[in-house]
Amino acid sequence: MAKVAVLGSGSWGTALSIVLADNDHKVYLWGRSEEQIKDINENHENKRYLPNVNIPESIVGSTSLKESLVDADAILLVVPTKAMRSVLKDIIGNISSPTIFIHASKGIEPETHYRVSEIIEEEVPHNLRAAVVALSGPSHAEEVSMRQPTTVTSSSLNTEAATYVQDLFMNQHFRVYTNPDLIGVEIGGSLKNIIAIGAGMTNGLGFGDNAKAALMTRGLAEIARLGVKLGANPLTFAGLSGLGDLIVTCTSVHSRNWRAGNMLGKGKALEEVLEEMGMVVEGIRTTKAAYQLAKQMGVDMPITKVLYDVLFHNKTPEDAVSELMGRVKKHEVEYLKIDKLDT
Numbered sequence: 637m638a639k640v641a642v643l644g645s646g647s648w649g650t651a652l653s654i655v656l657a658d659n660d661h662k663v664y665l666w667g668r669s670e671e672q673i674k675d676i677n678e679n680h681e682n683k684r685y686l687p688n689v690n691i692p693e694s695i696v697g698s699t700s701l702k703e704s705l706v707d708a709d710a711i712l713l714v715v716p717t718k719a720m721r722s723v724l725k726d727i728i729g730n731i732s733s734p735t736i737f738i739h740a741s742k743g744i745e746p747e748t749h750y751r752v753s754e755i756i757e758e759e760v761p762h763n764l765r766a767a768v769v770a771l772s773g774p775s776h777a778e779e780v781s782m783r784q785p786t787t788v789t790s791s792s793l794n795t796e797a798a799t800y801v802q803d804l805f806m807n808q809h810f811r812v813y814t815n816p817d818l819i820g821v822e823i824g825g826s827l828k829n830i831i832a833i834g835a836g837m838t839n840g841l842g843f844g845d846n847a848k849a850a851l852m853t854r855g856l857a858e859i860a861r862l863g864v865k866l867g868a869n870p871l872t873f874a875g876l877s878g879l880g881d882l883i884v885t886c887t888s889v890h891s892r893n894w895r896a897g898n899m900l901g902k903g904k905a906l907e908e909v910l911e912e913m914g915m916v917v918e919g920i921r922t923t924k925a926a927y928q929l930a931k932q933m934g935v936d937m938p939i940t941k942v943l944y945d946v947l948f949h950n951k952t953p954e955d956a957v958s959e960l961m962g963r964v965k966k967h968e969v970e971y972l973k974i975d976k977l978d979t
């Protein structure tokens with residue numbers, strides 16, 4: 637039995653705490669809201685983020701980082717990417733020995749273009765981190781918390797740590813694979829949110845399955861193009877954290893990214909959409925980060941580019957579709973060089 641400090645009492649932190657508690661680990665679920673933590677400890681529910689789910693009584697909710705982190709064998713970070721640095725800065729003073737840092741957040745930081753593992757490496761001194769592991773895959777909190785069959789990937793440059801995390805979470809409902817390709821796993825898990833916003837947008841515009849399939853397929857092509865340029869294994873994009881998560885996020889009513897895109901497609905303004913969601917929509921900031929990164933690396937990402945213009949420069953969703961459909965003709969598979977088409 638391990639003690640795990642789960643930092644972030646939103647929907648995903650709560651669902652993952654349930655998996656850990658089912659595996660008989662000692663779970664401290666930390667959040668900054670007194671009201672939410674009281675709800676977790678007294679009513680065994682998280683009404684704000686994961687309503688109608690019974691939280692096992694063994695899970696201890698806490699607003700104290702000190703209490704949550706003391707003697708923790710592993711720290712699971714599940715706050716939105718934009719909160720990651722500030723939370724890491726706050727926890728450093730509360731740990732005294734090398735600890736395994738697991739993260740389950742799916743985003744890229746604008747400006748630095750860091751993946752979450754890179755943020756952790758920058759913020760946590762070497763002597764306090766035993767390893768950094770990303771847990772990612774097609775996994776909506778709503779289904780995980782109902783113990784519905786789910787598969788994810790545990791990824792780390794440290795194979796032993798990836799296996800440790802696999803063992804920590806794995807059970808009859810929650811199957812965990814390992815993959816050493818940390819870049820590919822984090823890029824796939826983060827950038828699929830951009831495509832999910834696009835898929836929701838096509839739905840909001842009244843388009844059907846053809847448009848969705850087009851976005852998902854060409855979206856995966858551009859995610860892989862950037863990922864490979866960054867050093868990822870192309871095969872990772874056909875796996876759980878790539879294609880798997882792309883499918884679940886582009887097709888599920890649970891997806892906040894899809895729902896936000898759907899509202900944008902129906903003509904709502906971004907501020908209005910975010911207010912209505914009341915939960916994190918990671919794809920928005922990640923669109924900005926991926927757009928900047930692609931430009932810097934010289935990688936063509938046409939879907940990301942039009943969505944960036946919709947989100948940050950008032951391009952209409954209709955114009956975004958016209959722009960994508962009106963692009964110059966291309967080969968589908970980039971390594972194919974057919975002389976006639978190339979001229």
Ligand SMILES: NC(=O)C1=CN([C@@H]2O[C@H](COP(=O)(O)OP(=O)(O)OC[C@H]3O[C@@H](n4cnc5c(N)ncnc54)[C@H](OP(=O)(O)O)[C@@H]3O)[C@@H](O)[C@H]2O)C=CC1
Nearest residue numbers: 645646647648649669714715716719741742776777915916
């Ligand atoms: N939900 C899901 O099914 C899945 C989510 N993820 C990823 O998990 C991460 C977290 O998402 P999720 O749990 O869904 O988000 P939610 O919107 O459900 O909850 C966000 C949580 O983060 C807290 N939070 C926000 N800002 C801060 C801060 N500065 N300091 C401390 N806590 C903060 C919120 O607290 P407060 O209420 O006080 O603001 C809230 O508890 C995201 O990266 C997401 O992509 C990955 C897989 C599945």
Ligand SMILES: O=C(CO)COP(=O)(O)O
Nearest residue numbers: 773774775776891892893
């Ligand atoms: O990453 C997720 C499922 O795997 C959650 O996606 P959303 O943030 O769009 O709800």
